[in-house]
Amino acid sequence: MSFSSDVKKELCRVNVKLDRIEQAEAYGLVLFCRRFSAEEIYMRTESHSAAQRFAQTIAGLAGVVVNIDETLTSRKSSPSVYKVSIPLNDDCSRVFSYFGHDRTNPFLRINLANIEFEPCAAAFLRGAFLTCGTISSPESEYRMEFNTVHKNLSEDLCRVIRETTELAGGRAASPKLMNRRGSYVVYLKDSEDIADLLTLMGAGSASMTLMQVKIEKSLENTRNRKINSEIANTEKTVSAAVRQVKAIRALEKSGKYEELSDELKAAAQLRLAYPTASLKELAEFSEIPISKSGLNHRLKKLLELGDKAIN
Numbered sequence: 001m002s003f004s005s006d007v008k009k010e011l012c013r014v015n016v017k018l019d020r021i022e023q024a025e026a027y028g029l030v031l032f033c034r035r036f037s038a039e040e041i042y043m044r045t046e047s048h049s050a051a052q053r054f055a056q057t058i059a060g061l062a063g064v065v066v067n068i069d070e071t072l073t074s075r076k077s078s079p080s081v082y083k084v085s086i087p088l089n090d091d092c093s094r095v096f097s098y099f100g101h102d103r104t105n106p107f108l109r110i111n112l113a114n115i116e117f118e119p120c121a122a123a124f125l126r127g128a129f130l131t132c133g134t135i136s137s138p139e140s141e142y143r144m145e146f147n148t149v150h151k152n153l154s155e156d157l158c159r160v161i162r163e164t165t166e167l168a169g170g171r172a173a174s175p176k177l178m179n180r181r182g183s184y185v186v187y188l189k190d191s192e193d194i195a196d197l198l199t200l201m202g203a204g205s206a207s208m209t210l211m212q213v214k215i216e217k218s219l220e221n222t223r224n225r226k227i228n229s230e231i232a233n234t235e236k237t238v239s240a241a242v243r244q245v246k247a248i249r250a251l252e253k254s255g256k257y258e259e260l261s262d263e264l265k266a267a268a269q270l271r272l273a274y275p276t277a278s279l280k281e282l283a284e285f286s287e288i289p290i291s292k293s294g295l296n297h298r299l300k301k302l303l304e305l306g307d308k309a310i311n
Helices: 003-012 019-031 048-062 089-098 118-132 151-169 191-201 204-254 262-273 279-285 292-310
Strands: 041-045 067-072 080-086 133-135 144-148 176-180 183-188
Touching: 003 048, 003 118, 003 133, 003 204, 019 048, 019 118, 041 048, 041 089, 041 118, 048 067, 048 080, 048 089, 048 118, 080 089, 118 133, 118 144, 118 151, 118 191, 144 151, 144 191, 151 176, 151 183, 151 191, 183 191, 191 204, 204 262, 204 292, 262 279, 262 292, 279 292
Parallel strands: none
Antiparallel strands: 041 080, 067 080, 133 144, 144 183, 176 183
């Protein structure tokens, strides 16, 4: 079962008590069908819950006959595809007119009279998602999509999403629009935008799941950055220690070691005794109290002298 299917199941459990909110959801359901006209209304979905919600809502609201036809597929993830349709032309015409659409107008746009209030707009978006929406599992990526066949309708949907989320929480979502193989896709990629919209539509549990995954990813990324930083620091320490030991051996080989000051000899012996220790550890191992910066200065001097001895 996919995350998208789980979201649609949760949305289909939303209990609508007011007629105008039910009407707004029904409007979202039919408006974003694969075909919505005075002659033909139908949608396709892999969600049985969405198919049932569509049929029950539209039949109960408009008093029309709604058919659900199931087609079996070879895919394990979605073994069935459901076509939900209004088979009678007169019923299609009645539903089309019911929501204030004119058959003489070739451009399909959102009739804002059906979603005048914020709860109605939220219900409308829920219906739209049930009909044409998908959402990726947050473990893989943050992405919610609404697939439509009309450019003007897609642009209207972007505007409704922005305005409704801003009214609901004070933070407007930022949907984007793209063309994909002849259809128009309204999509969101910001995790907070998606979580806000899920909550607005009525999928609070899915929203919490998404945010929990985001927190876990953040903790994992922080841990990985810390591990990578520690590895980088260790590699840096080892690299520096190798150069220091090499410089000390060069000084010994060239006879320059005996010319060193007692402080530099003590630093050299400390490094040779603990070849993999960090600067902090070396300072702690020193019998004579010395700061990290002081020890670092002496080791740099040894490097400088060692390079001269090698060359």
